[in-house]
Amino acid sequence: MKAFEYAAPSTIESAVSLLGDQWGETEILAGGTDLITSLKQGITAPDRVVSLKHLGLNDITVDEDKGTVTIGAMTPMGALASDNTIARHFPALAKAASNLGSPQMLSTGTVGGDLCQRPRCWYYRNGMGLLAQKDGKSLVEAGDNRYHAIFGNGGKAKFVSASSLGPALIALGATIATSSRRIPASEFFATPKSESERETVLKPNEIATAIEVPLSGLKNATYEVRHRRGLDWPYATASVAFQANGGKAQVVLGHVAPTPWVASQAAAVLNGAAVSSEIAAKCGAAASQGAAPLSKNGYKTKMVETAVKRAVLIAAGLQAEG
Amino acid sequence: MSEEPTSSQVSDSGLSRRGFLKGFGVSGAATGLIAEAHAQEAESAPKVHGPGEIPVTLSINGKNHRINLEPRVTLLDALRNRLDLTGSKKVCDRGTCGACTVLVDGDPAYACSMLAIEAEGREITTIEGLGTPDQMNAVQEAFVENDAQQCGFCTPGFVVACTAVLNQNPDATLEEAQGGCGGNLCRCGTYAGMNQALLDAAKSMKMKGGA
Ligand SMILES: Cc1cc2nc3c(=O)[nH]c(=O)nc-3n(C[C@H](O)[C@H](O)[C@H](O)COP(=O)(O)OP(=O)(O)OC[C@H]3O[C@@H](n4cnc5c(N)ncnc54)[C@H](O)[C@@H]3O)c2cc1C
Ligand code: FES
Ligand code: FES
Numbered sequence: 001m002k003a004f005e006y007a008a009p010s011t012i013e014s015a016v017s018l019l020g021d022q023w024g025e026t027e028i029l030a031g032g033t034d035l036i037t038s039l040k041q042g043i044t045a046p047d048r049v050v051s052l053k054h055l056g057l058n059d060i061t062v063d064e065d066k067g068t069v070t071i072g073a074m075t076p077m078g079a080l081a082s083d084n085t086i087a088r089h090f091p092a093l094a095k096a097a098s099n100l101g102s103p104q105m106l107s108t109g110t111v112g113g114d115l116c117q118r119p120r121c122w123y124y125r126n127g128m129g130l131l132a133q134k135d136g137k138s139l140v141e142a143g144d145n146r147y148h149a150i151f152g153n154g155g156k157a158k159f160v161s162a163s164s165l166g167p168a169l170i171a172l173g174a175t176i177a178t179s180s181r182r183i184p185a186s187e188f189f190a191t192p193k194s195e196s197e198r199e200t201v202l203k204p205n206e207i208a209t210a211i212e213v214p215l216s217g218l219k220n221a222t223y224e225v226r227h228r229r230g231l232d233w234p235y236a237t238a239s240v241a242f243q244a245n246g247g248k249a250q251v252v253l254g255h256v257a258p259t260p261w262v263a264s265q266a267a268a269v270l271n272g273a274a275v276s277s278e279i280a281a282k283c284g285a286a287a288s289q290g291a292a293p294l295s296k297n298g299y300k301t302k303m304v305e306t307a308v309k310r311a312v313l314i315a316a317g318l319q320a321e322g
Numbered sequence: 323m324s325e326e327p328t329s330s331q332v333s334d335s336g337l338s339r340r341g342f343l344k345g346f347g348v349s350g351a352a353t354g355l356i357a358e359a360h361a362q363e364a365e366s367a368p369k370v371h372g373p374g375e376i377p378v379t380l381s382i383n384g385k386n387h388r389i390n391l392e393p394r395v396t397l398l399d400a401l402r403n404r405l406d407l408t409g410s411k412k413v414c415d416r417g418t419c420g421a422c423t424v425l426v427d428g429d430p431a432y433a434c435s436m437l438a439i440e441a442e443g444r445e446i447t448t449i450e451g452l453g454t455p456d457q458m459n460a461v462q463e464a465f466v467e468n469d470a471q472q473c474g475f476c477t478p479g480f481v482v483a484c485t486a487v488l489n490q491n492p493d494a495t496l497e498e499a500q501g502g503c504g505g506n507l508c509r510c511g512t513y514a515g516m517n518q519a520l521l522d523a524a525k526s527m528k529m530k531g532g533a
Binding site: 002104108 | 368370371394418426429430432439483
């Protein structure tokens with residue numbers, strides 16, 4: 001690990017002023033569960049690390065008048081998973097957090113860190129670059145791509161977004177507040193086109209400060225297809241939200257594309273329909289349409305179908321949580 | 323993997339870097355909000371430490387330790403290499419196995435994935451703080467009784483994680499206690515013995531009213 005300067009300022013403004021405007025010059029440190037590993041592996045080698053530990057930003061507050069729940073970016077994932085308000089209104093979010101499974105990760109990893117964590121693509125993690133290109137060709141396409149993207153993979157980026165909270169927040173219509181602006185969760189994630197870009201629209205000297213989730217009364221759920229509980233990321237997930245009559249539906253997939261993947265054709269199946277097993281199955285089938293698996297990840301297509309179907313049934317109260 | 327700088331690199335780049343990076347701070351002050359903050363900062367500039375060694379005070383097992391560390395040193399390396407507390411094990415060194423588990427303000431955390439400097443002001447408990455060979459805590463005792471280890475590399479982490487979950491929920495069912503160990507892996511697969519140890523420890527803690 002390269003030696004670096006360290007600062008733990010007590011205001012957002014000073015934290016911003018300590019950050020460089022080029023990616024990699026400086027890094028933001030929240031819980032460290034992802035960043036410290038990247039530092040050790042030399043995937044990033046900043047000159048300075050700016051810790052957010054003295055900024056607070058770790059409360060969950062309800063504003064009845066505005067009709068929003070605000071989650072500080074430094075809120076530990078475990079606090080999100082065990083919060084009563086979150087469990088009551090946003091089971092999609094509570095489930096995505098609690099599925100992390102590891103108490104160590106839940107106590108240390110933060111909500112902001114979950115959204116900004118870097119991809120798990122093993123080519124990237126082994127130093128071959130975010131887009132894993134060699135001689136103009138994709139190492140992922142020619143290599144072992146069993147955990148890679150089946151949607152949105154037509155460009156150079158073939159990795160999957162690693163955030164489990166992202167899809168749930170988009171489905172719930174959340175907004176992310178930063179040190180300088182407010183960004184709809186649906187516009188927060190981006191697919192990098194070059195090695196100098198990252199996976200969110202944040203600037204290198206911009207700090208996510210809070211997440212606002214509207215109390216919209218939507219029925220919602222997340223279903224994750226996992227190999228084991230905790231200590232690993234899911235194969236595929238679905239977060240859904242809709243009105244009791246099927247209106248205002250959102251279906252967002254996780255871990256299948258370089259960003260959380262909005263499946264609008266699946267949402268269209270739900271819109272205005274009374275949810276039944278048949279509708280849920282149709283919705284799942286619609287969500288998997290357009291999948292473009294690589295050589296070794298075709299299995300994910302079926303998982304998407306199942307995850308969406310089950311998430312819809314759970315949200316509608318027609319199936320117990322899995 | 324780790325690129326150890328020579329001491330001259332540390333002090334040289336230390337000085338020049340600081341000046342270099344200050345420039346970025348100013349360029350970051352483009353928006354009104356930040357420009358205002360920048361004016362406040364002129365009075366009390368935020369402290370930047372390192373990259374060389376700086377004094378860090380860690381509260382471990384109820385005792386304060388003041389040591390000089392580079393900011394990049396992890397809590398696990400500080401414990402093992404600087405404080406001779408080698409009970410916490412380094413196995414994966416990337417938050418995927420739990421062998422390095424310690425308690426931070428009572429909550430389990432991976433010491434390999436936390437900077438030592440970040441642990442300042444927090445109460446750290448390591449496996450050494452839970453009990454001694456003569457006076458083991460209930461979980462340690464139950465592990466011994468049930469021969470709940472093989473190579474033993476995962477054991478300190480499991481004992482710390484089990485102690486945390488049983489302290490927080492003395493009535494934990496086996497499933498709940500297992501959930502408390504969901505961030506730990508045993509490569510030797512001694513889960514049967516550990517399950518029995520969990521049940522026994524829960525029982526004896528309830529009788530004694532704590533670990
Ligand atoms: C074994 C294992 C299994 C896991 N499984 C899952 C899973 O199933 N689902 C899932 O979603 N995650 C999973 N994770 C990832 C885990 O949730 C993240 O590591 C954690 O949430 C990151 O939070 P942190 O506070 O530790 O972030 P850090 O490591 O401190 O930071 C992570 C990144 O985000 C940036 N960052 C952090 N906070 C902010 C902020 N407020 N503003 C701007 N940038 C910021 C940092 O600069 C850094 O690049 C897993 C991790 C491990 C090790
Ligand atoms: S050594 Fe820390 S989790 Fe494996
Ligand atoms: S006893 Fe060997 S890893 Fe658990």
